[in-house]
Amino acid sequence: MDNPKSILITGASSGIGEALALEYAAPGVTLFLSGRDAERTTSVSEACRQKGATVAGKVIDVSNREAMDAWIRECHTELPLDLVIANAGIGLGFHKDVDLAKHTADIFDINVNGVFHTAHPALELMRRQGHGQIAIMASLAAYHGMPSSPAYSTSKACVKAYGEALRGAYWSDGIKVNVICPGFVASRITRRNKFPMPFFMDADRAARIIQKGLRKNKGRISFPWQVRLMYGGAIRLLPEFVLERFLRALPDKT
Numbered sequence: 001m002d003n004p005k006s007i008l009i010t011g012a013s014s015g016i017g018e019a020l021a022l023e024y025a026a027p028g029v030t031l032f033l034s035g036r037d038a039e040r041t042t043s044v045s046e047a048c049r050q051k052g053a054t055v056a057g058k059v060i061d062v063s064n065r066e067a068m069d070a071w072i073r074e075c076h077t078e079l080p081l082d083l084v085i086a087n088a089g090i091g092l093g094f095h096k097d098v099d100l101a102k103h104t105a106d107i108f109d110i111n112v113n114g115v116f117h118t119a120h121p122a123l124e125l126m127r128r129q130g131h132g133q134i135a136i137m138a139s140l141a142a143y144h145g146m147p148s149s150p151a152y153s154t155s156k157a158c159v160k161a162y163g164e165a166l167r168g169a170y171w172s173d174g175i176k177v178n179v180i181c182p183g184f185v186a187s188r189i190t191r192r193n194k195f196p197m198p199f200f201m202d203a204d205r206a207a208r209i210i211q212k213g214l215r216k217n218k219g220r221i222s223f224p225w226q227v228r229l230m231y232g233g234a235i236r237l238l239p240e241f242v243l244e245r246f247l248r249a250l251p252d253k254t
């Protein structure tokens, strides 16, 4: 979409979501921003107001389906939504001694159910209005199950596949669906990483790439291109046993 005027972003209180909110903030634009942390959500909302946008910040947990449904309908009633970005997510460290059931449920509640709770009401409302755009935050880690982050990479593979499927399913309803697959971007998630992160980029740059991709309605916005090529190429071209060795050699995320 060229110039969305009514934009909802989950997880806008920090990192990539914050950078996206600031990138879209401008006079004539209304932003509905969410986060869990009240202080961070208020501070990002204020920064976006300084850039001329009308902003409504909301403290809300994406894993709460009823609350998300009510909030998204409220926002749409205030100003019909042009663009919804289901960005909120977590990246818990993984080691083999974690409580696997809890670890996996915690990640899926936010990274998968949180995306469903954002996309589903938006799809219904946009279908009725006959247009709209929904962007789903996946990751380059979605391209193959990662031994270093089994639950995280699987959660991202799930929403990547879901977004790709929705794109085809809702095309004829005038709804654009896009999947975003970043590599390593500066945020509270990557701040904890102790290993080298190839082609690490700041969140502002990531936000500009995402905004451009959404404007062009690219089905999959994967970046940086170097990592996409390296990683995508390895998955497609390497024999399975070499690929497995390559993935096993990647640093773990304890």
Ligand SMILES: NC(=O)c1ccc[n+]([C@@H]2O[C@H](COP(=O)([O-])OP(=O)(O)OC[C@H]3O[C@@H](n4cnc5c(N)ncnc54)[C@H](OP(=O)(O)O)[C@@H]3O)[C@@H](O)[C@H]2O)c1
Pocket (backbone or CB within 6 Å): 010, 011, 012, 013, 014, 015, 016, 017, 034, 035, 036, 037, 038, 040, 060, 061, 062, 063, 087, 088, 089, 090, 091, 110, 114, 137, 138, 139, 140, 181, 182, 183, 184, 185, 186, 187, 188, 189, 190
């Ligand atoms: N950074 C990377 O390298 C990278 C790469 C690929 C994909 N991603 C994805 O990008 C998205 C944004 O992450 P980030 O890297 O920008 O990390 P971040 O700085 O930690 O930001 C995460 C955002 O999600 C919000 N959030 C987390 N759990 C939530 C919940 N249950 N309900 C509502 N909001 C919640 C956080 O809110 P609070 O501040 O209030 O906690 C925060 O605004 C995630 O989906 C992540 O998986 C990141």
